[in-house]
Amino acid sequence: MSRLILAIGVILLWSACKFNSTTSNSLPIYGNRQAxxxxxxxxxxxxxxxxxxxxxxxxxxxxxxxxxxxxxxxIYVADFFFTSCPSICPVMQRNMLNVYxxxxxxxxxxxxxxxIDPKYDSVKVLKKYADKLGVTGNMWWFIQGKKDDTYRxxxxxxxxxxxxxxxxxxxxxxxxxxxxxxxxKRVRGSYDGTNAQQVSQLIDDVKTLKAEPAPGANQ
Amino acid sequence: xxxxxxxxxxxxxxILAVSCQSPQSIEFARYYSSxxxxxxxHCQNCHGAKGEGLNALIPPLTDTVFIKNNIHxxxxxVKNGLRGKLxxxxxxxxxxxxxxxxAPIEIANVLTYVANSFGNKRGTIDVVQVGNDLxxxx
Numbered sequence: 001m002s003r004l005i006l007a008i009g010v011i012l013l014w015s016a017c018k019f020n021s022t023t024s025n026s027l028p029i030y031g032n033r034q035a036x037x038x039x040x041x042x043x044x045x046x047x048x049x050x051x052x053x054x055x056x057x058x059x060x061x062x063x064x065x066x067x068x069x070x071x072x073x074x075i076y077v078a079d080f081f082f083t084s085c086p087s088i089c090p091v092m093q094r095n096m097l098n099v100y101x102x103x104x105x106x107x108x109x110x111x112x113x114x115x116i117d118p119k120y121d122s123v124k125v126l127k128k129y130a131d132k133l134g135v136t137g138n139m140w141w142f143i144q145g146k147k148d149d150t151y152r153x154x155x156x157x158x159x160x161x162x163x164x165x166x167x168x169x170x171x172x173x174x175x176x177x178x179x180x181x182x183x184x185k186r187v188r189g190s191y192d193g194t195n196a197q198q199v200s201q202l203i204d205d206v207k208t209l210k211a212e213p214a215p216g217a218n219q
Numbered sequence: 220x221x222x223x224x225x226x227x228x229x230x231x232x233x234i235l236a237v238s239c240q241s242p243q244s245i246e247f248a249r250y251y252s253s254x255x256x257x258x259x260x261h262c263q264n265c266h267g268a269k270g271e272g273l274n275a276l277i278p279p280l281t282d283t284v285f286i287k288n289n290i291h292x293x294x295x296x297v298k299n300g301l302r303g304k305l306x307x308x309x310x311x312x313x314x315x316x317x318x319x320x321x322a323p324i325e326i327a328n329v330l331t332y333v334a335n336s337f338g339n340k341r342g343t344i345d346v347v348q349v350g351n352d353l354x355x356x357x
Contacts, residue, residue: 084315090265090273097274132275132314194264 025208027180030187052185053157058114058145061126066143068185075209076110077202078179079193080154082117083129088176092193093133096140096178102203104139108183109206111140114154118144158187178202182209247331247343254332261319261329270337276314278307281337290334290341294326294349295356323349 031051038045057067077099081089096111103109115121121129126142135142144150158179180189180202189205191198240248265277272279280286285307286293300318304311321329327346334341 088264090277091263093276094267094273129276134274 026212027182027188027205027208030190050184050186051157053153053181053187056145056149056153058143058150059123060141060143061123061130063123066141071110071112071181071185073183074108074110075183075206076112076181077206078112078114078158078181079177080114080116080150082115083121083125084117088194092176092178095193095196095199097133098196098199099178099203099206100135100140103206104137106139106210108210109139113140113142114150115142115144116147116150116154118147118150159190180205180209182212183214243343246345247335250328250331250343250345251335253325254328254330257321257325257329258332261321262333265316270333272307275310275312278305278310278312279337280333280339282307283339286334286339286341290344291348291352291355293330293334293344294323294352297321297326297329298353299356323353326353 029050033051034049036047036049038047053068055068057065060066077096079092079096081092083089096113100111115126121142121144123144126144130136130140130142158181159177176193178191178193178199179187180191182188188209189202191202193199266272266280267277270280289296296316297319298321301316304313306312319326324346327344327349330344330349331342333339334344
């Protein structure tokens with residue numbers, strides 16, 4: 001009898017371990033996808049084309065123009081804010097500072113904070129804001145451009161890719177999401193920027209992305 | 220037998236002494252706990268759970284000297300917000316603080332919480348005092 005119990009115990013233990021080890025560590029790829037047919041070395045192969053962040057052209061807090069080419073081969077976290085925001089922005093930036101402090105010396109990780117109030121948030125205002133937040137260097141860019149472009153980018157590329165529910169127009173922009181984008185400009189996660197726990201998950205997930213094989217390595 | 224009775228009476232007295240808080244400390248506890256909830260909903264996003272502020276953008280609430288010296292200006296500050304320079308912990312802050320639509324009793328509660336947290340120890344900031352202070356807002 002006691003042998004039976006021991007055996008059951010051992011099986012339970014083993015299955016518990018097994019269960020843990022099969023919890024996959026890879027992140028989902030969000031957005032629409034389509035199949036494309038290509039010919040490689042005379043053979044027809046079907047590839048999946050994922051939704052990516054489209055090209056954009058904006059200006060950062062140093063007055064440098066930024067396009068998405070500057071993000072080639074970078075993992076980055078995007079959020080939407082405005083410097084005069086009294087409600088959720090401070091707590092978002094406090095959490096984003098944790099991301100910044102974790103990865104500020106990591107060359108392939110960046111943060112992009114898009115202002116949704118470019119009229120007030122001039123380059124000068126953004127620079128002053130970054131200074132006061134204690135952000136230096138080029139790891140964290142505060143960027144501004146045409147309001148329409150930023151909103152379109154937010155809703156059509158960053159956030160719709162995460163959730164198709166658009167019943168709250170513009171709502172996402174104000175809900176303080178942090179969006180994680182991989183080296184191939186695909187959205188890989190979204191996190192509530194006001195929630196410190198979710199932001200530590202984001203910090204962990206950046207590590208997971210860093211460990212992914214480089215694009216094209218397995219083709 | 221007599222000994223046991225004496226011990227029993229002593230224990231009873233001790234329990235009474237511990238359980239009966241003074242009216243003042245009950246009032247303080249009531250102010251403080253209501254203030255703690257108001258702080259979470261009105262102040263914490265900016266000033267932080269530990270009153271730490273946010274670098275040079277948002278001042279911390281840990282400057283005990285500032286809290287002490289400005290105790291009668293604080294109700295106006297909470298109610299009307301603030302523009303212009305403020306020196307806290309020897310650092311200058313120039314960002315705008317938004318106004319808060321709070322009743323005098325709520326201001327008294329939240330100030331009691333702030334003035335007795337984050338290193339501050341100023342006791343109860345009662346609603347009468349807050350009312351007077353609010354009448355003298357510049």
